[in-house]
Amino acid sequence: MEKTKIYGxxxxxxxxxxxxxxKGSIVYHSIPQRDHLYNLLNTVCDSTFYxxxxxxxxxxxxxxxxxxxxxxxxxxxNGLLSAxxxxxxxxxxxxxxxxxxxxxxxxxxxxxxRDSTKLATAFATSESKLPxxxxxxxxxxxxxxSVAYLNAGNGSCPRKFLINSDAKLAYPEQDKVLLNANSxxxxxxxxxxxKQ
Numbered sequence: 001m002e003k004t005k006i007y008g009x010x011x012x013x014x015x016x017x018x019x020x021x022x023k024g025s026i027v028y029h030s031i032p033q034r035d036h037l038y039n040l041l042n043t044v045c046d047s048t049f050y051x052x053x054x055x056x057x058x059x060x061x062x063x064x065x066x067x068x069x070x071x072x073x074x075x076x077x078n079g080l081l082s083a084x085x086x087x088x089x090x091x092x093x094x095x096x097x098x099x100x101x102x103x104x105x106x107x108x109x110x111x112x113x114r115d116s117t118k119l120a121t122a123f124a125t126s127e128s129k130l131p132x133x134x135x136x137x138x139x140x141x142x143x144x145x146s147v148a149y150l151n152a153g154n155g156s157c158p159r160k161f162l163i164n165s166d167a168k169l170a171y172p173e174q175d176k177v178l179l180n181a182n183s184x185x186x187x188x189x190x191x192x193x194x195k196q
Contacts, residue, residue, distance in 0.1 A: 003116045004140065007090045008041030008048035010034050011079045011134060012097040013056065013069050028100040028194060037095050037102065038064075044107050045093055049086075051079035074156040076134055077146065084143035091116065092143070096134035098181050100190040106177040110137060113170040119145065120167040125175040131167055132178055133158035142167075 012034040025032045031039075034050060041048040049065040060066050070082045076096070083092050093110070095102060106123070114121045114137050122136035142165065149161050172178065181190045 003091075003114070005046040005090045006044075006093050006111065006114075006137060007083070007087065008038070008045035009051050009067070009079065009083050009092050009094045010037045010041065010049070010097055011051045011076060011094060013051050013053040013079050028190060033100060034097045037097060037099070040102070040104050040107060041093065041095065043104060044111055046090070049083065051083060073150055076158055077150060077156050080138065080158065081143060081147065084138075084140070084146075088140055088144070091140065092138045094134055094136055094138060096180070099135060099178065100181050100187075101179050101193060102135065102177050106172045106174075109172060110135070110170055113168070115168040118168040119165045120162055121170055122162055122167055123172055123178055124169040125178055126171050127175065129169065131159060131162040131169055133162050135178060136162070136167075 025034070027033070029036045038048055038050060047065065049067050050060060052060070052066050052068055054068050057066065057068065067083050067086050069078045070085065071078060073081055080092070080094060110121065110123055116139055118139070119142035120136050120138045122131035122133060124131050145165070146161055150156060176193060179190055179193070181187045
């Protein structure tokens with residue numbers, strides 16, 4: 001069976017309250033992080049999009065592919081399912097904008113290890129063995145099932161959905177690519193690791 005196309009999605013519509021500044025606009029690699037991830041995804045996906053809030057639209061050029069959150073769901077599912085509604089026939093390789101150490105090699109590995117017969121292929125650290133839903137390839141069926149999952153009142157945590165689903169876990173060669181920088185301390189840790 002032919003695999004569906006993979007579209008990239010940079011989740012950049014969060015409020016970044018813990019960081020105190022927009023995590024997508026932080027510069028780790030000479031340009032804002034959301035643009036860095038967008039460029040990375042563009043090299044490995046069939047098409048790439050930013051997931052944004054309505055009030056962020058003026059921050060992007062007309063040439064940028066953006067999907068504005070529909071605000072039907074809470075948290076990351078807001079961006080995930082807005083993307084699914086934009087195109088229900090593709091798999092979405094979703095990355096959060098707070099992954100400063102994610103690189104092209106890791107993305108290529110995730111795509112190579114993709115199992116399109118599963119609901120999703122998600123990275124996990126060898127330590128936690130838990131799916132990282134915001135560094136994962138979501139097959140169309142997973143997002144379709146997520147709507148029912150949310151409507152049934154199961155909470156709005158995409159990780160819990162993947163834990164209780166038929167998802168494949170992939171382990172990056174280096175766990176550090178999954179470092180989340182959500183606070184000033186984590187930002188400083190990421191900068192140190194980038195310099196190494």
